Amino acid sequence: MKRYADPQAVEHQLRKIQQEISPNEARTNLFNLVVYVSDQDDRLLMEALNYLHGKRPARVIVIRKNHGGVTHTDVTARCVPDENDKVLCIQEIVIFSGDDKAGEVPETWAPLLIREIPVFVWWLDNLDQAQVPQLFDDVADRCFIDTAFCDHPQEFLKDLSRRSCELKTPLSDFSWVRIGPLLKLAANFFNTQEMRPHLHNLAGITLQGGLPSEALLFFQWFRVKMNWQGKTELSSTEWHYTQDEKPIVLKHLNPKALNRGFTLTFETQDGQKLELKDSGEGYAKAIGPALNYSSIFKMPTTGEALLQEIDKNSSDRLFLEALENL
Amino acid sequence: MxxxxxxxxxxxxxxxxxxxxxxxxxxxxxxxxxxxxxxxxxxxxxxxxxxxxxxxxxxxxxxxxxxxxxxxxxxxxxxxxxxxxxxxxxxxxxxxxxxxxxxxxxxxxxxxxxxxxxxxxxxxxxxxxxxxxxxxxxxxxxxxxxxxxxxxxxxxKPFGRDLASAKELNEILASVFDENQIYRIDHYLGKETVQNILVLRFGNGIFEPLWNNRYIDHIQITVAESLGVGTRGNYYEKSGAIRDMVQNHIFQLMTLLTMEPPNDLSPDTIRTEKVKVLKSLRPITFKDVKTYTVRGQYGPGIVQGQSVKGYLEEDGVNPNSRTETFVALKIFLDTWRWEGVPIFIRTGKSLGRRVSEVAVSFKEPPLHIFNNRGSDTKNNTLVIHIQPEEGVTFNINAKIPGYTTQVRPVSMDFAYGNAFGESTPEAYERLLLDALVGDSTLYTRRDEIETSWAFITRILQGWAEDPAPLPQYRAGSSGPEEAKALLSSVNQKWRKL
CATH class of the missing domain: 3.40.50.720 (NAD(P)-binding Rossmann-like Domain)
Structure with a gap:
């Protein structure tokens, strides 16, 4: 019989490491975070954990997929003292999942979870074939994905939309979290009394920049909120809807990460163009005749997105709405 | 539209x-x-x-x-x-x-x-x-x-310095603005832990059944400052501890802690419940002032390892000043929920440590089955820490490991800021944003101000008639000795600073 991870040995090792790093009292862990990651996405994981460090004490179990060889476990901890000399630690248990893929099944890591605190599973890997979140229904309180990791985000989201009423584990999509500031920017832009009539008279929106999953979710949110009619076609960068029988065209051009800049152009039925552009200096500005609007615009980093989701209890209602009728 | x-x-x-x-x-x-x-x-x-x-x-x-x-x-x-x-x-x-x-x-x-x-x-x-x-x-x-x-x-603040001046200021405001346009700011209400009192009480089902005179023995509210008046001597001379801290900040804490559960979180629902508490304050009459209040003034001493001046030597302070730099009160709320539960309040300057906290002390078990075995059981106490570290501590009694049934107090500790590990927003950010969106929940309504001043003004009048010298306390101490007598009447002690 093989033993991939010995819970008692892991606990003993963690206590010892923590004691060595900091003999002072440690803050209580607030949650478990289980991360499925391939080596190529390691940078994102490190970035996120570095951000979390010192903000939330937690137990993190990292499943390194496709590592090859024999499945084995490693234990480490990083701690930082707070102003009262108590320490906030991230306890890290890394399971290197070998050729037998034994590390990937929940049965291997579930005994290592701390009971009575929430369990978040973060799938930081390609999603196209992943059984997410149903694989974790028995152990996870929430599941985090990023549809930017899909080769075909529209298909994945459409499938998710179809299954949404069956999902037992609430799901969060980091693509959705990243576009949060864009949603707020657009909603605010149209919030003044002078701008509101334009919102109800749009003929098209063009988003230059942003990843395909981000653009799709942004347009879906806009469509649902404005109650535009029509079917969302798969595998396209252009979508056609109608409002009161007037056509509306949504286009996604120049796909690239949203934090590398974007331009959002709204065209009204009478041909007026209203443009919102990322200044590249931390705020977005409106460009166009008689437009005087600027607002702080900051995309959340992966760490910020993770922290934001960890502090929530459920899926974002707007995200679920955006998936409707996809 | x-x-x-x-x-x-x-x-x-x-x-x-x-x-x-x-x-x-x-x-x-x-x-x-x-x-x-x-x-x-x-x-x-x-x-x-x-x-x-x-x-x-x-x-x-x-x-x-x-x-x-x-x-x-x-x-x-x-x-x-x-x-x-x-x-x-x-x-x-x-x-x-x-x-x-x-x-x-x-x-x-x-x-x-x-x-x-x-x-x-x-x-x-x-x-x-x-x-x-x-x-x-x-x-x-x-x-x-x-x-x-x-x-x-x-x-x-200050919204007046007694009931008459508060009413006058309110009249001036009311002559130009409607009450729903007026936002009286008390930055204490912008603090996360103060707001957390509502969440703790009404977001957790466990506390509410215990939150009454059947289970609570007494409450202590402490707002202690280690600093003296510093360069604010001129201002403080006209104010004193009771006006500077009790009428506003401490009464806000006390009302949130003792109010009835609101039906919703709308500003007027919450403020109406707070006013009910203030209206239920048992008045401290002229003849009761000496029984229920203690004043003090700090003399020279050592604070945080450094020698400091006494109040009368501070810049801008009258050498014969009778302004109190410390006040302790024993108050009662005449309600079904709180009848007979004393609430002890103390605040002062140049005390041994900067501490703001609320401690709710629960009654002892009806039968002390462990105390005759050399055990040291204590009342369960729920402490809401506001400064310097925000958080909540619950003190319970637990068995010491071993063959005997020896019991000692231990604490369950939740450090608010540090459990979440990030700084909480500045009180003014929250309060400004609330005023901008028209949410006056954390602002003080006219009747709150006037009701609290009505209570405080009686005490001020009682003090004005009292010719006895002000009790002194050493800077860096816990306050005047006389303050201890307030709690000894219920066989309790002030919590350590």
Whole structure:
């Protein structure tokens, strides 16, 4: 019989490491975070954990997929003292999942979870074939994905939309979290009394920049909120809807990460163009005749997105709405 | 009228409409330390985007001067690493009116700047004796009119120095603004832990059944400061500990702690419940003042390892002053819930440690089955820490491991800021944002102010008639010895500072 991870040995090792790093009292862990990651996405994981460090004490179990060889476990901890000399630690248990893929099944890591605190599973890997979140229904309180990791985000989201009423584990999509500031920017832009009539008279929106999953979710949110009619076609960068029988065209051009800049152009039925552009200096500005609007615009980093989701209890209602009728 | 369906469900329920905020007394310390940094922080977090800030003060500055000064206010600390472009975008929204507070011309210029903005907020950050001129001039220029949009006014404490002056100030305000336009600020209510009292009480089912005189023995509220009056001697001479801390901050804590569960979180529901508590305060009559209150004044001593002056030697203090720098009260609420539960309040300057906390002490078990075995059981105490570290501690009794049944107190500790590991927002950020969106829950209503002053004014009158010398305490101690007697009447002690 093989033993991939010995819970008692892991606990003993963690206590010892923590004691060595900091003999002072440690803050209580607030949650478990289980991360499925391939080596190529390691940078994102490190970035996120570095951000979390010192903000939330937690137990993190990292499943390194496709590592090859024999499945084995490693234990480490990083701690930082707070102003009262108590320490906030991230306890890290890394399971290197070998050729037998034994590390990937929940049965291997579930005994290592701390009971009575929430369990978040973060799938930081390609999603196209992943059984997410149903694989974790028995152990996870929430599941985090990023549809930017899909080769075909529209298909994945459409499938998710179809299954949404069956999902037992609430799901969060980091693509959705990243576009949060864009949603707020657009909603605010149209919030003044002078701008509101334009919102109800749009003929098209063009988003230059942003990843395909981000653009799709942004347009879906806009469509649902404005109650535009029509079917969302798969595998396209252009979508056609109608409002009161007037056509509306949504286009996604120049796909690239949203934090590398974007331009959002709204065209009204009478041909007026209203443009919102990322200044590249931390705020977005409106460009166009008689437009005087600027607002702080900051995309959340992966760490910020993770922290934001960890502090929530459920899926974002707007995200679920955006998936409707996809 | 066109709607904006895009706003639905987005997590910025507190996004204000485009607004202009005028800060009266913009060259003062509050603007420098709190208001401009708070507004900048809200801007950086994306909570406010379409706005203008107008400084209004006597100093003959221009808009450029104000912007330069404001640039200094957001230069250091947590803002040091903010890109200059973002600071520039914020500073572009600043303007300045140089005028005395009684000159109608200044207000005419202000009216021009304010024109066209949907929201108009006026912040009185001046000494209270300027309030009347400012309020009346705002009215004269119709800047109190809420159509279109809104017009609101924020008033800094002190709201009077007794019941009569509080009523007078309220009358002046009411002659120009409606009550729903008036926001009386008490920055204590902007603190996370103070707001957390509501969540702790009404978001957790476990406490409410125990939150009454059947299970609670007594409550201690402590707001202790290690600093003396410093350079604020002049101000403090007119105020004293009871006006400076009890009438406002501590009564706010006490009302949140003892109020009945509100039906909802709307501002008036919560404030109505708070007023009910204040109205139920058993009056401390003239003859009871010595039984239920203790005053004190700090003498020279050692605070945090450093020798410090006594109050009478501080700058701006009358050498014969009878202003109290310490006060302790024993109060009762005449309600079904709290009948017979004493609430002990103490606050003071130059005490041994800076501590703000509320300690709810529960009754002992009806039968002490462990105490005859050499055990040291203590009352269960729920302590809500406000300063310096925000958090909650619950003290319970537990068995010491071993063959005997020996029991000792242990604590379950939740450090609010540090469990979450990040700094909580400045109180002024939250409060300014609330005023901008019209949420007055954390602001004080007229009847709250007047009811609390009615209670405090009786005590002040009792003290005024008492010729006995003020008890003294050493700076760095826990306060005057006389304060201990308040608790010994219920066989308890003050919690250690």
């Amino acid at each position: 066109f709607t904006n369906p895009l706003l639905d469900g987005l997590q910025f329920a507190k996004e204000p409409v485009p607004f202009i905020i005028t800060i009266f007394g913009a060259t003062g310390d509050l603007t420098r330390r709190k208001l401009i940094p708070a507004l900048f922080s809200l801007f950086l977090k994306g909570n406010i985007s379409q706005f203008k800030i107008v400084g209004f003060a006597r100093r003959t500055w221009t808009g450029d001067n104000f912007r330069e000064e404001a640039h200094q206010m957001i230069a250091g600390g947590s803002f040091a690493s903010v890109p200059e472009a973002q600071k520039k975008a914020f500073l572009e929204k600043l303007d300045y009116v140089s005028s005395t507070f009684d000159d109608p011309e200044g207000y005419k210029r202000l009216a021009q700047l304010v024109k066209g903005w949907e929201g108009r907020l006026f912040y009185l950050s001046t000494p209270p004796d300027e309030y009347e001129d400012i309020i009346k001039n705002l009215g004269a220029q119709n800047l109190n009119q809420s159509v279109p949009g809104y017009s609101r006014i924020i008033v800094e």
